[in-house]
Amino acid sequence: MPGVQLEFRLDAPRRPAASVPGSLRVAGRDLPVEYVRHPRARRYVLRLRPDGAARVTIPQRGSLRAAREFAAQHTGWLERQLTRLAPQQVRDRRWRAGDAILFRGEWVVLRVTHDEVAPVVTFAGEALHVVDPAGDLRPAVERHLRGLARRELTTRVFELAAAQNLPVRRVTVRDQRSRWGSCSRRGTVSLNWRLVQMPPAVRDYVIWHELMHLREMNHSARFWRLMAEVCPDFAQARRWLRQHGEALR
Known part of the structure; x- marks a missing residue:
């Protein structure tokens, strides 16, 4: 049997290969498992x-x-890591007035003011009404960010695609938990709305990454040569994602 390795990772999500979904009973609940x-x-x-x-x-x-047996043999390890992860998930779940979030690559503070209509949340020139300014601001702020993302990312994809004469047919912006984007052979580009929280250069790297899959549907040496032509600083963008990707979750 090949060797084994256990890793507890809190870095940026990577674009997954074809996978087989499954589940495993850990700590009294069904834990989703992806076999790749x-x-x-x-x-x-x-x-x-x-x-x-x-x-x-x-x-x-x-x-x-054998992979399923391997995972089943290490449920104790998974339970310990879930215990470590739980406090971070709880900590990051809510956004309140005074909290800082990433927006276009900068940390900005959520502030609450009032106008003649209702309480208003402001950050980096953006403003939106909320019902409960003392409660969790995350749902309202995320809805606002998703709206921005749909408009801005769609426009940017078609701009970059036109610069390289790439045949993009459709752009979708979604809430993706395990990847920043994807691209189909038919020219559909799907992006994570959280790209609007990244620096523009990192956002463009993710978009270029998906667009280059219209020319090379893999991560071969040729793919990375194509990336270097359209996005010479892609290594810096990848470094930013490794360092800050988890803060966008």
Whole structure:
């Protein structure tokens, strides 16, 4: 049996390969598990993602059955890591007046004021009405950010695609927990609304990454050469995502 490895990761989500979904009973609940085969992997790797789901990487000569057995053998490890993760999930769940959030790559403070209609939340020139200014502001602020993202990201995708004569047919902006974006062979680009929270250069990197899949539907050396042509500083953007990606969750 190939070697094994356990990892507890709180870094930026990566674009997943084709996977097999599953679940595992851990600490009295069903934990989502994603089984992903990787041709260059040499061992079974079990990771706990920031969203509380598990991911098992299967080496080239490994089997799905062995991967499931491997995960089942390490439920104790998963339970311990879930215990570590729980306080961070609770801490990050609510946004209140005075909290700072990322917006266009900058930390901005949520402030509450009042006008003649209702309480208003303001940040970085944005303003929106809320019902309960003393409560959780996150649902209202996220709805506002999603609206901005749909307008801005759609426009930006078509701008960049036109610059390279790429055949984009449709753009969707969604709430994606495990990836920043995706691209289909038919020209549909799907993006995570949280791109509006990133610096413009990092946002563009993610968009270019998906657009280049219209020319190369993999992550081969040719793909990264194409990326270097349209986004020469992509390494800096990837570094930013590794360092700050979790703050966007």
